[in-house]
Amino acid sequence: MSLQFISKLLIGLTTAGLLIMNTASANANSVTVSLEEEEKAAAEQQWTLPHPVVLIDVGHGGIDGGTSQGDILEKDINLAIARKLYVLLRSEGIPAVMNRTGDYALSAENRWHHSRSRHFKDLTQRRQLSEEIDSRLFISLHVNWGRNRSARGPVVLHQPTGESALLAFCLQNALNRQQNSNKLPIMGDAFYLLKKVEQPAVIVEMGFISNPVDVNMLTSSAGQLQVAKAIVSGIRQYQWVAQ
Numbered sequence: 001m002s003l004q005f006i007s008k009l010l011i012g013l014t015t016a017g018l019l020i021m022n023t024a025s026a027n028a029n030s031v032t033v034s035l036e037e038e039e040k041a042a043a044e045q046q047w048t049l050p051h052p053v054v055l056i057d058v059g060h061g062g063i064d065g066g067t068s069q070g071d072i073l074e075k076d077i078n079l080a081i082a083r084k085l086y087v088l089l090r091s092e093g094i095p096a097v098m099n100r101t102g103d104y105a106l107s108a109e110n111r112w113h114h115s116r117s118r119h120f121k122d123l124t125q126r127r128q129l130s131e132e133i134d135s136r137l138f139i140s141l142h143v144n145w146g147r148n149r150s151a152r153g154p155v156v157l158h159q160p161t162g163e164s165a166l167l168a169f170c171l172q173n174a175l176n177r178q179q180n181s182n183k184l185p186i187m188g189d190a191f192y193l194l195k196k197v198e199q200p201a202v203i204v205e206m207g208f209i210s211n212p213v214d215v216n217m218l219t220s221s222a223g224q225l226q227v228a229k230a231i232v233s234g235i236r237q238y239q240w241v242a243q
């Protein structure tokens with residue numbers, strides 16, 4: 001793990017820890033409250049703790065550039081949009097955390113898995129972080145590539161669960177509006193992360209690096225912001241429907 005990542009985690013954990021301590025001392029003062037009521041109150045307090053709601057899985061990194069077009073690399077697009085998404089979510093009061101905050105390979109941080117495959121080490125590390133970081137939604141950011149250069153637009157892949165499909169539908173809908181497309185989300189149950197991650201998870205293919213219009217959007221700061229805003233709007237729609 002990078003130092004930056006660890007320090008972010010520590011700040012998050014410390015904040016949560018302090019809030020738990022406050023809750024405990026408040027409960028200790030009210031001696032007339034029954035144990036059952038105390039447990040109920042604690043459960044409610046737990047619900048309001050500011051733990052990350054969204055884990056942003058930033059696709060590829062370091063030696064793994066992902067797909068590419070000339071010298072444009074998917075890993076850089078994923079990180080640039082993830083950063084914008086992270087800031088937007090937090091500014092809207094939706095706590096988020098990124099599992100990669102710079103240009104490095106998550107496989108290099110995985111010293112626990114016996115596999116020799118760098119790709120598999122990368123995926124298992126991402127899954128492991130999804131278990132360690134307390135979050136409700138897992139959103140994996142990627143960029144598509146097509147042999148046919150006219151292929152364009154967003155595609156969201158989901159797990160075979162209702163919650164994941166709903167999240168995918170909301171994200172697809174928001175991205176379709178932003179990119180003037182009409183695609184439907186796709187079942188992605190063959191993908192390792194969608195199979196293994198326990199919380200509702202989706203893979204968001206934000207556009208095609210092989211398409212001239214999409215690649216302009218994906219590499220310009222204004223276009224990246226539009227994509228990030230659409231993802232936030234999809235998450236908000238999901239939250240509203242899922243509640």
Ligand SMILES: [Zn+2]
Nearest residue numbers: 059066142143
């Ligand atoms: Zn990718």
